[in-house]
Every structure is written in structure tokens, then in C-alpha cells.
Amino acid sequence: MIELKNVSKTYGGTVKAVDNLSLTIPDGEIFGFLGPNGAGKTTTIKLIAGILNADSGTILVNGRDIEKEALEAKKQIGYVPDTPNMFLRLKGIEYLNFMADMYDVSTEERKERIERLSRHFGMTDVLQDRIQSYSHGMRQKIVLIGVLLHNPPVWILDEPMTGLDPRSSFLLKEMMREHADRGNTVFFSTHVLDVAEKVCDRVAIINKGQILFCGTMEEMQEHFKKNSSLESMFLELTESEE
Ligand SMILES: Nc1ncnc2c1ncn2[C@@H]1O[C@H](COP(=O)(O)OP(=O)(O)OP(=O)(O)O)[C@@H](O)[C@H]1O
Numbered sequence: 001m002i003e004l005k006n007v008s009k010t011y012g013g014t015v016k017a018v019d020n021l022s023l024t025i026p027d028g029e030i031f032g033f034l035g036p037n038g039a040g041k042t043t044t045i046k047l048i049a050g051i052l053n054a055d056s057g058t059i060l061v062n063g064r065d066i067e068k069e070a071l072e073a074k075k076q077i078g079y080v081p082d083t084p085n086m087f088l089r090l091k092g093i094e095y096l097n098f099m100a101d102m103y104d105v106s107t108e109e110r111k112e113r114i115e116r117l118s119r120h121f122g123m124t125d126v127l128q129d130r131i132q133s134y135s136h137g138m139r140q141k142i143v144l145i146g147v148l149l150h151n152p153p154v155w156i157l158d159e160p161m162t163g164l165d166p167r168s169s170f171l172l173k174e175m176m177r178e179h180a181d182r183g184n185t186v187f188f189s190t191h192v193l194d195v196a197e198k199v200c201d202r203v204a205i206i207n208k209g210q211i212l213f214c215g216t217m218e219e220m221q222e223h224f225k226k227n228s229s230l231e232s233m234f235l236e237l238t239e240s241e242e
């Protein structure tokens with residue numbers, strides 16, 4: 001479960017990237033975070049993951065305050081950033097072992113999980129190569145595997161489908177569903193309205209740091225014209241703020 005209460009973040013004293021935002025994402029839910037470029041999605045995600053500190057408000061991850069109980073809160077979280085360009089000099093396998101060390105994953109568990117996840121994502125053959133030599137999608141996959149190694153209950157994914165091939169994207173969506181169905185929380189951002197429509201239990205639409213809509217697809221459909229696609233609803237929502 002993720003709880004945001006009246007969270008705000010301003011960059012450099014001028015740009016209000018997140019503006020008094022409140023959201024609750026319960027266990028068992030896949031929650032989609034939608035919004036145009038610069039809406040505040042990545043900033044919100046970095047606040048939840050504890051990469052940035054909020055100016056005001058509180059964020060609880062499975063009941064742990066991300067600032068006051070940072071270590072405990074972060075142990076709950078598997079975070080995949082939008083730009084997976086870290087540890088480029090490490091080989092894939094070195095990165096995975098590093099992640100497993102960081103999160104105290106036992107030798108047997110890591111062996112089984114690395115084998116299974118690498119096979120799933122078609123990464124087995126490149127584990128001995130440096131991450132530097134990976135494509136964007138391959139980098140995303142190695143970061144994803146690294147995050148999944150320690151089996152975190154709360155997944156926070158920033159544009160996870162971008163750059164993934166259709167097979168990997170399908171696989172990830174399936175894993176998200178299974179993870180949520182086991183009583184965990186999945187929070188992800190996307191521009192791809194189609195993706196949100198297919199996999200999310202609920203969505204929020206954010207623009208200029210504020211939530212314009214939060215609810216199920218059905219509620220969204222009720223809220224707007226019956227047969228309109230999410231895309232036109234989305235445009236309607238964002239335009240109404242202009
Ligand atoms: N490090 C930063 N310093 C200053 N301003 C920033 C910084 N990061 C983001 N911003 C500003 O904060 C606002 C929100 O940006 P953010 O990256 O959260 O949007 P986003 O919804 O993730 O956009 P995108 O869809 O392009 O990824 C934008 O106005 C952006 O210019």
C-alpha cells in the first residue's frame with residue numbers, strides 16, 4: 001500500500017512539479033499514473049521511492065514513512081527508473097549479484113531467480129557482457145531483473161514499457177498482474193493510454209502537478225462520454241486545465 005498525503009515539491013523555488021497531491025493505492029492493485037510530458041509523474045515517483053524529499057506532506061509505503069523510516073520503507077520498494085543508465089561498467093551478472101548482496105538475497109535464491117528471470121526476459125546469453133554494450137531495452141530488463149531479485153512487495157516503475165519489445169512488454173504486464181493478485185502493489189507511469197486501459201485497476205491523471213482524475217476505467221467512462229476512448233478522455237481531462 002502506498003499513501004501520499006498533501007505532498008508538494010517545487011524545483012528551484014519556481015517550478016511546482018507536485019502540488020498538494022494525495023493518493024492511496026491499496027494492496028492488490030495495479031495503479032497507472034498518466035499525464036503529459038512535464039506533468040509531474042517522474043517527480044512523484046522519485047518522491048515515493050525516496051530519491052527526492054518532499055517540501056511538505058507525508059508518504060507511507062506499507063505503513064513506513066519514506067523520510068522518517070527510510071531504510072524500512074525502501075526495503076518494501078522495487079524501483080525501476082525511466083533512464084536505466086547506471087553501473088554501465090559492470091557486467092550484467094555483476095550488477096545482479098551486487099543487487100542481491102545489497103538486499104541480502106541468499107545464494108540459492110539468487111541463483112534460482114537470476115536463472116529464471118534472465119531466461120524469461122531473454123537475457124541469459126548477455127549476462128557476461130558489460131551493461132555499457134546493452135541497448136536501452138536490455139538495460140531496462142537488467143534493472144528490472146535486479147529489482148525483482150529481492151522480491152519487493154511494492155513495485156514502482158517509471159515508464160516501464162518504453163523500449164521493451166512486445167514479448168517483454170507482454171511478460172512484464174503479466175508479472176505485474178500476478179504480483180498484484182498476490183496482494184502486492186504496482187504503481188507505474190505511462191504515456192501509452194492503451195497500456196493503462198488494458199492493465200490498470202485504477203488510474204490517476206496528473207497535469208501540472210495536480211490530480212485531475214482518479215478512479216477505475218469504468219468510473220472514468222461514466223465521468224465522461226460513454227463510448228469515448230481513453231485517449232479522448234485523456235485529452236479532455238488535460239485540456240480542461242488549460
Ligand atoms: N531536476 C529538475 N530541476 C528542475 N526542474 C525539474 C527537474 N525535474 C523536473 N523538473 C520540472 O518539473 C516538472 C515535472 O517534471 P517530471 O519529470 O516530474 O514530469 P513527467 O510527468 O515525468 O514528464 P515526462 O512525461 O516527460 O517524463 C516539469 O516542469 C519539469 O520541467
Ligand SMILES: [Mg+2]
Pocket residue numbers: 041042043082
Ligand atoms: Mg517522467
